[in-house]
Amino acid sequence: MRENIKYMAAVSVTNIFLVNLSVADLLVTLFCMPVQIAKSVTLLWYFGEVMCKTVNFLQGVAVASSVFTITAMSVDRYLAITQSLRQPWMPSRRGACSLLACLWLISLAIFAPLLAVAAVEREMVPMLARTKNGSVRPNS
Incomplete structure (x- = not known):
């Protein structure tokens, strides 16, 4: 029981924000970076x-x-500093989680049109052949 109380005290609003920030960064690291690196290296x-x-x-x-x-x-930090003399700024964990859920939904809504617009454009790349004198010409 006593360990449970210590654990709940460690889950602060700032920690919730930091975990959310870490999740967003992991999303970029795991899904976006490898594909973007491959695209940058091959240009295809x-x-x-x-x-x-x-x-x-x-x-x-x-x-x-x-x-x-x-x-x-x-x-959150601004309010904690400026409101500390009047009444302590103590946001709830539930409020922080609700705010973050709303922020994720707003992010999803902002980029939803990208799902309809993004497309792969196919282009013909000419095959090149090297001649006997070392020059390069399009292969027909």
Whole structure:
């Protein structure tokens, strides 16, 4: 029972914000970075239409939720400092979780049009052939 009380005290609003920020960063690290690195190295998109929509959407959502979470943390700290003399600023854990859920929903809504707009454009790349004298010409 006593350990349970210590655990609940460690779950502060700031820690909730930090965990949410970590989740958004992990989303970028696990899903977006490997695909973007492969695209940057090869200059081609090998992953298909579904991955094009998904990766771009998840990247936008993760970045937006990170920005919104940092903003919420800043407002929380501002209120904690400026309201400390009048009445202590003590936001609830439930309120913080509700706010973060709303921020994720807003992030999803902002980038939802990207799912409809993102598309893979197919282009013909000419095959090149090397001639006997070392020059390069299009292969016909």
